[in-house]
Amino acid sequence: MPGxxxxxxxxVNLTLRVVGRRVDGYHDLESVVAFADCADRLTLTPGPELSLQTTGPLASACGETSDNLVLKAARLLGESIPNLKMGGFVLEKVLPVAAGIGGGSADAAAALRLLARLNNLxxxxxxxxxxALATGADVPVCLASRACDMTGVGDNLRPLSAPKMPCVLVNPCVPVATKDVFAALGLRHGELLVGVTDVMMQASPWPEEGGSLEEWVEALAAGTNDLEGPATKIQPLIGEVIxxxxxxxxxxxxxxSGSGATCFALYENTxxxxxxxxKxxxxxxxxWVHAGTLS
Known part of the structure; x- marks a missing residue:
């Protein structure tokens, strides 16, 4: 069977509100998420052994293969489904690592889709x-890989009918650890960052299907990324990118976007x-610079 x-x-997190930190230590979020037309490429060749090989311009940034989320997702699915067919993965890595654009999560989600196809799931x-959720908070949204409003710890997804958005993504090629950014936010277990009124307002609808790019940009501009401040203190280059x-x-x-250091800008046309x-x-x-569209 071919690969x-x-x-x-x-x-890309177009908005990101941190509602608060739960008693279990996880953070509740509300985020409008879209996906770019740049991507890592994952190939699965069926076989008796689970393995992973990394290639591509940023393969060296992936760290230890044994820690890769592709293997974590595959092993967890194998534990959940008896006699799951596996094989060898080859990951062509082109997205920056620890960059706030969910590269590792997107790779794990791609692995789950490949295994689903191989096993007729x-x-x-x-x-x-x-x-997906057990693998990482961003993996469920990457599994669907379409624009949505993400709430909770990444487990609640509401699809959105967003138009294609011309954009530029920029990463200054410095990693920013998500855990460090959330630590800099300084929330205690069980502490809310926003008031009850603010939480209720987050349920406000985004533009309906057919909404124009201008309407979406206006709605997004009224939002924020609560992690931008603490991330910029950790890595001031983020401010230079913006x-x-x-x-x-x-x-x-x-x-x-996300916990940084990748930033984006939206434009009227490509x-x-x-x-x-x-420029x-x-x-x-x-x-690292990419011009394309979000959807």
Whole structure:
């Protein structure tokens, strides 16, 4: 049987509210998530042994293979489903690591989709969703890999009908550890970051199906990323990236994604996004820059 292929698309948090920290230590979030047209590529060749090989320009940044979320997700699914067919994974790594765009989570989600295809499992199989959440908080949203409003610890997903959004993604090629950013937020177990009124307001609907790009940008601009401040204190380059994005012509909204250090800007059209990316790449050749669309 030939190898099966899936993409692990970059996840972008267009907004991110931290509602509070639960008594179990996990943080409750509310985040509008979309996915970019840049992605890692994961191939699964059926075989008797589970294995993982990393290739691509950023393979060296993946760390120890044994710690990779692709293998963690596969092993957890194997524990959940007896006699699960496995095989050898090859990961072509092109997305920055520890970058706030869910690269590792997207790879794990791609692994689950590949194993589902190999074993004739439905993508909405409850066991897939359970294993996704057990693998990592961002894996469930990456499993669907479509725009949604994500709440809780990543377990509640409400699909959104967002238009294609021309964008530029920029990472200054410095890793930022998610745990350090949440630690810098400084919430105690059981502490709310926002008031009850604010929490209730988060349930407000986003633009309905058919909403224009302008309507979406206006709604997103009213939001925030609560992790941007603490992440910038840990890595001041984030502030420089946002400033560089804001300095490009036509940037409607510039913000950090996830826990950083990747930041994004939204534009009216792909031509403006391409010109902005070219400008930033020329001024900062050491940065990772991508122009494309979110959906």
């Amino acid at each position: 099966l292929v899936e993409e692990g698309r970059a996840k 439905s993508f909405d199989d409850e066991r897939l969703r359970e294993v 400033a560089a994005l804001n300095a490009t012509d036509g940037a409607w909204l510039a913000r950090m 031509a403006e996004a391409k010109r902005a990316a070219d 930033i790449s020329k001024e900062h050749p050491e940065w």
